[in-house]
Amino acid sequence: MLRKLVDWVLLNYCNGRLYEAISGDLEELYDLDVQKHGYRKANRSYLVNSISFLRYHRLRKGKTTKTNNNMSLIKNYVKVSWRDLLRHKTYTSINLIGLVSAMTVSLMILQYVVYETGFDQFHGDYDRIFRVVNDRYQKGELIQHGTITYPTVGPTMAKDFPEIEAYTRMTFNSRNYIGFEDDLHLTEQFIFADEHFLNFFSFKLLHGDPNTALDAPFEAVLSESFARRILESDRDVQEMVGKNIEIYSTPTKITGIVADAPDQSHLQYDMLLSYKTFVDLSDGGADTSWDWSDFYHYVKLKEQTSLEGLTPKLEEFGVKYFKDGEVSGSVEKFHLQPLAETHLDISMQYEFGRVVNGKIVWTLLIISGFILLIAWINFINLTTSRALQRAKEVGVRKSIGANRSHVVFQFVVETLMVNALALAVSLAAVWLLQPFFNQLTGLQLDLVVLWVSRLFGIPFPVLFLIVFIFSLIVISLYPATLLAGFRAKDVINGKYKMKGRVAWLRKGLVIFQFITAIALINGAVAISDQVDYMLTKDLGLDIDNTLVVYGPAQTDWDSTFFSKVDRFQNEVKNLAAVNEVSTSNRIAGSRMGKLFQVRNNAKPDAENLSLNWMGIGYNFEQLYGLELLEGRTLEPTDYNYNFGRDRIYNLLINRAAVEYLGFNSVSEAIGGVLTIYRRQWRIVGVVEDFHQMTLHDKIDPMALLPFRDTADNYSIKLEGGANDLLLANIERLYNTIFPGNYFDYFFLTDTYRRYYQPEIRLSAISKAFTILSIIMVILGLYGLTTMTLEKKVKEIGIRKVLGARVTQLLLYLTKDFALLMLIAMILGVPLSLYFIGLWKADFAYSSPLGVGSVAMACLLILVFTSIPILLQTRRVASNNPVQALRDE
């Protein structure tokens, strides 16, 4: 491809007689290089060799020794343009400031966009890798759209579908402690990965054998950084291979060290534990179950296999093995999600990988494009409004013999020059501002990202240059043809003026700018409204002053366990400044588990229903301030540790579950009995709906079950803020009662803040965008009014002589702009409301759109843009008319 292009260039460049010899020589050298150094190097030197031919005029087309006349013409254009830029400093600086700031921001956003869209492409064959995802239906309704499926799915698909070349299955664990040489170490996330994992993905195994490393139960591969963290000194990580770590109270052999997952990988890990370990721990369930869904599968399709061909087969697969809900409680539909799209899809529930909202990534790309457009519109407007000033130059050029295309070409060159200059300055600015930008995004980006990435499958620098130069030619053509339209004869006679059409186009462009600015400012206001709303809305769940301590997972589940929990709960509660202590297996903000086989005994023929569920310990309802609608809360007697099928258990449900389960009213639900996985449960209380999850998710029907477990986290409600002494006391109690565990805690409000981090960041970014776009619109208007007024100096003088007052003149001169602004608002407001609506669809609960804030936004932009116009106009309007008219 590249070589064809180069060859084509040579064909057009070289002397016809020489072309064949040169091209043949290049070809021969290329073959030699391929043999000696391989393709990569050969390609590179082919390129260098061919480019070096362009140095020699002698080898060129046409008369070999003649120097090129156009070159000196271009030199002259550059020189004249440069002088012109220096002479009109205001004009130049407005233009450059606008272009530089727009380009700087665009480049930064582009960094972000190419970074986010480039995820997971370091895997060889990434375009053939898919993740198996799964939709579940009950009563025809989608109840789950998620990543987790059953452990049997991957192996069975690989067996049934010849299209699948390889598969890997895994499951995740988010927090655990491992022992190594008498110390406990926290792992934030590790993967139970099967024996195919290391060969399936392109994660680099530094030590160990990828074919056997994860073959047997209780084998672990540590990530390089985790291994270093454990060693804590400059001992070589390689020496860990073959030693044991302890996890789940079992010695586990380290069989390898794997390089850390690259930043741009949606899968991240501290450690890979052999999948068979999990099979062992689960007594085989993790290998053979058809209704336990906690498992993730990735498949690699054979080359030249289309995804479309597989779709109907996937449909059949769900029907064949899950029999319309008989097996797992819901109708199962499977899909394949391309690996490269995984990172940009936030719609999946039970997502474990790193994901961001792809819609926002693309929107940012579009917005940065719009900001560039605003800057270029300023450029067009300023250039056309200055056209008259350069008419003489054009006239002179034409009378010496330039034709139309020469003049057009001159201004295209000028545009390219100014923009190249702006681009260079912007690159420097991006480099300087990088730390701030990185702080804003929370990523470690730099310009290298732009250089090495691909967008839409094309190397980014190439794509950028093509788009950049193409846009420049487009935007320069209009002012250029306009200027080229001056006729030499008219210019020399002194009779030349602009055509009417021009003003209209310019007005159109200004309206477009206003609309963009209005849309941006509205967007920014809406986003910041939503962030405020999310951070302050009453969740129905009191998360203030709540400390969460991780559960003592290392403590054994035995007969003394609950007395330990009770003791810890009581002693912490007795501390001063502690109001309440409770346990739960899920913490506010995290996704709950789902019960799929739920039936209301009052409706025996009903289909399976599903309920979210959470296991809660004593006093949970009181601690989080849940509002009890009817019945009672859970009591210690509701907790049963011998979990047989022969008795009835008690549970709570929320208001949303009442109607969903088929009860007509809250009071009817009290005493109702449910069958959940063949066990009987009685509803003893109904609580008001509360937001267990963030406001992105709607409140689903849920059940609160009386469960306590070793891994449960402790919620501790404090009277006020925490202090070091209190924390030290809690830690002391924790270490006394649960020795051998690792004390770690966090505050719930912080977690919520983190959940909303993307929106908080987006809010900051959109504010920056807005300010920038307003500044640019103001700059553009300032330039434009200056130019317009300069042409009207005499008119204003005459009006004043005839008795016009300054206020009248102000009104007269600004009414055009006011009209433009009005049109822009009429168009811009509904447009922006539409897009805001699209964005808000991501939230189950969003702030109502205030008419006030929209009006405020419009007013703001009106004020900001009128100030420079009014100031400028006033200055001209209050001049002494004598000065304006004297120089006739």
Place this chain on the structure above:
Amino acid sequence: MKGTNLGELEEIVLLIVANLYDMAYGVAIKLEIEEKCGRKITISTVHNVLQRLQEKGFLESRYSDPTKERGGKRKLLFRVTKSGQEALSHSRSMRESLWQGISELAFK
């Protein structure tokens, strides 16, 4: 056209062409220079020098028959002309007379 004297690189290329007799084309000349003179030279420079020598009338060229390698493209083969030969011997005799003029003491 500039004078008909030979530059240093021109002389080398001319000599190499003579050396390679009937096999003198771009890549061969490049490789030969790199081997015999131990210096790197890009293919474009070789072509440039060849053209210059041809303009001065020291070389003549013709296309070979199509070959299988090189993407089926023909080689442009060079041969030293009569005046090329004269220029070379002129340059050689000039050098020799200059060498002879050096007294033995000069390099002591």
